[in-house]
Amino acid sequence: MSKHVVIVGGGVIGLLTAFNLAAKVDRVVVCDQGEVGRESSWAGGGIVSPLYPWRYSPAVTALAHWSQDFYPQLGERLFASTGVDPEVHTTGLYWLDLDDEAQALAWAAREQRPLSAVDISAAYDAVPVIGPGFQRAIYMAGVANVRNPRLVKSLKAALLALPNVSLREHCQISGFAQEGGRVTGVLTNEGVLSADEVVLSAGAWSGELLRTLGLELPVEPVKGQMILFKCDADFLPSMVLAKGRYAIPRRDGHILVGSTLEHEGFDKTPTEAALQSLRASAIELLPQLKDAPVVGHWAGLRPGSPEGIPYIGPVPGHAGLWLNCGHYRNGLVLAPASCQLFTDLLTGAEPIIDPAPYAPAGRLG
Ligand SMILES: Cc1cc2nc3c(=O)[nH]c(=O)nc-3n(C[C@H](O)[C@H](O)[C@H](O)COP(=O)(O)OP(=O)(O)OC[C@H]3O[C@@H](n4cnc5c(N)ncnc54)[C@H](O)[C@@H]3O)c2cc1C
Numbered sequence: 052m053s054k055h056v057v058i059v060g061g062g063v064i065g066l067l068t069a070f071n072l073a074a075k076v077d078r079v080v081v082c083d084q085g086e087v088g089r090e091s092s093w094a095g096g097g098i099v100s101p102l103y104p105w106r107y108s109p110a111v112t113a114l115a116h117w118s119q120d121f122y123p124q125l126g127e128r129l130f131a132s133t134g135v136d137p138e139v140h141t142t143g144l145y146w147l148d149l150d151d152e153a154q155a156l157a158w159a160a161r162e163q164r165p166l167s168a169v170d171i172s173a174a175y176d177a178v179p180v181i182g183p184g185f186q187r188a189i190y191m192a193g194v195a196n197v198r199n200p201r202l203v204k205s206l207k208a209a210l211l212a213l214p215n216v217s218l219r220e221h222c223q224i225s226g227f228a229q230e231g232g233r234v235t236g237v238l239t240n241e242g243v244l245s246a247d248e249v250v251l252s253a254g255a256w257s258g259e260l261l262r263t264l265g266l267e268l269p270v271e272p273v274k275g276q277m278i279l280f281k282c283d284a285d286f287l288p289s290m291v292l293a294k295g296r297y298a299i300p301r302r303d304g305h306i307l308v309g310s311t312l313e314h315e316g317f318d319k320t321p322t323e324a325a326l327q328s329l330r331a332s333a334i335e336l337l338p339q340l341k342d343a344p345v346v347g348h349w350a351g352l353r354p355g356s357p358e359g360i361p362y363i364g365p366v367p368g369h370a371g372l373w374l375n376c377g378h379y380r381n382g383l384v385l386a387p388a389s390c391q392l393f394t395d396l397l398t399g400a401e402p403i404i405d406p407a408p409y410a411p412a413g414r415l416g
Contacts, residue, residue, distance in 0.1 A: 052076045052398055057237055057246035059224045059260065060253035061087030063199070063382060064375050066206040067390040068252055069216055075398045079216045080246070082239060084223040084256075088203025091254050091382060094351020096277065096299050096309050097199040098290065099384045100144065100191070101359075105151070105158030110360045110408035111381065112162065117388035117403060122195060125387055126202075132212070135205035138198035140302050145174055147185040147293040147336075155189055166191040178289050182338045185293065196290060196299050199383055224253070226263040227372065234371035248397060250373045255317070255352040257362075257376035264369060267416030268362065270377040272317050273355035276325040277309040278333065279347030280340055287337065296332035306340070308333040311350075319350040355379050363393050363409035373397060374411050 054076040058065045061083035069079045081087065099122050101107050101115055126139035149155060152168065159166035166189060174188035175181055210216045219239075228236035228243050236245035251257050255272035262268075287300040299307040311325045326348050333340045356362070356377030366372040375393045378385050388403065395402040 054247045055245070056080070056248045056250060056397070057082065057244055058250045058252055059237060060251070060256070060376075061218065061220070062090055062092035062252065062254050063088070063203055063206070063386045064092075064254070064378060064389065065250070065252035066203060066210060067386050068250060068375055068393055069210055070206060071390050071394040072397065073210070073213045073216050075394060077215060080219060080244065081210070081216070082219045082222040082224055082237065082244070084221065086220050087207055087218055088200075091351040091353055092203050093200050094275065094277065094349055095199050095383050096297065096307050097197040097202070097383050098144070098297070098299060099139070099195040099197055101381050101384065102292065102297065103151075103155070104164070105155045108358055108360060108408070111358070111385070113404050114361070114385045114388040114392075115381065116162070117391075118384055118386065119195075121387040122197060126197065129202070129205040129209055133205045133208035135201055135208055137202035137205050138302055139195050140198070140300070141193060141195040142289045142300060143190060143192045144194040144290040144292065145178060145181075146189050147174070147181070147291065148187055149189060152187065152189055159191075164191065165193055178287065178291060180287060180337050180339055181291060182335055194290065196301070197383060198301055202383070224260065226260070232368075232370065234369050246371075248371055248373060250375055250393075250397075252375045254354040254376060254382075257354060257374070261366075261415075266366070268374070268377070269357055269416070270362070271314075271355045272352035273379070274313040274315045274319055274350050275310040275353055276313075276321055276329065276348070276350045277307055278326060278329045278345050280306040280308070280333070280343040281346050282306055282340075282343055286339070291336060293336055294332065296329070296336065298333065298336055305346075306337075306343075308336075308340075317352065319352055321348050321350045325350075353379050354382065361385060361389055361409055362411045362414065363389055364396055364406055364411055366415070367412045
């Protein structure tokens, strides 16, 4: 397709959109105000599932299921072509002492997901490092986590190898060029960059940018803090979640514990209070972490949206402008399906799933 596409924002959503579009259009440029893949997509935990999948709408579930099936092949393909392994690590996930266990099990039966109640003693046998006192467990086999900093690194490498893709880092977009009611490009700190189609995938910043056109997009930053431990590679065989906090094992024994949910605007300074609170949760969940050093602590800004349903599709009344943003707590798990659906819509292909729930039309103020 003879088109020149500019993508605003190089998080996992912008990068994967570029990767998909590169096979379909003439030229793709990704602009990021910093380095690509250094914001929420770097900061997240990388669980390839919503934290409580049964609490989401069918719209989120549809994207999550498509992506979950696709992640292993995406990881293998990126590793083979770039030498950077995104480390899709299938560990399964235990939820402990869940309040809405009945709803979870009913959802799993309906959606045919491999989630079931297990005897708490079986959970302690499978994951002996879990702390004492938990009464109930449910387990979902097959849930993976992806090492998101590696995922964005491998996506960047894959894009750099494509002749029709350019990455413009430290290129800040301040608004949109328009002509006769059509968006014809973006305004950058280096001048106007023209495009046939502009894609807004600027994560938590997407609402600010759309406001320059007088449109209200309810995407706002939701700060999340995370801490990191380093243990032996076999310390934690599964992901575990209790009281809203989770521990994620990477293959090399790094354990991520998250996260907070804070409304602090665009401030992403890590705080001592969050560090202490996350560490206390980590020790309650996995008491041996008491003796492990905290080797990292950071915050990221999730692109919060109503019900976590992303905006995927054209902006009504502004031909040439498209959205792929607002993935809130699930941008890593939802990325493959969101970016494939987006590519289908922009190129006029048969969409992988019904695009209606994600359409910006009717959802912008
Ligand atoms: C603590 C934490 C834990 C999480 N855990 C998980 C998890 O386990 N599983 C999961 O699926 N999701 C998780 N998430 C959510 C996930 O990280 C996000 O939904 C996802 O990364 C959003 O990707 P994005 O590309 O839309 O945004 P981002 O990665 O934030 O990328 C947006 C990009 O746009 C750029 N940009 C912004 N404004 C401009 C501008 N004006 N000009 C140019 N560039 C601009 C930014 O520099 C940035 O690189 C977590 C998030 C956090 C913070």
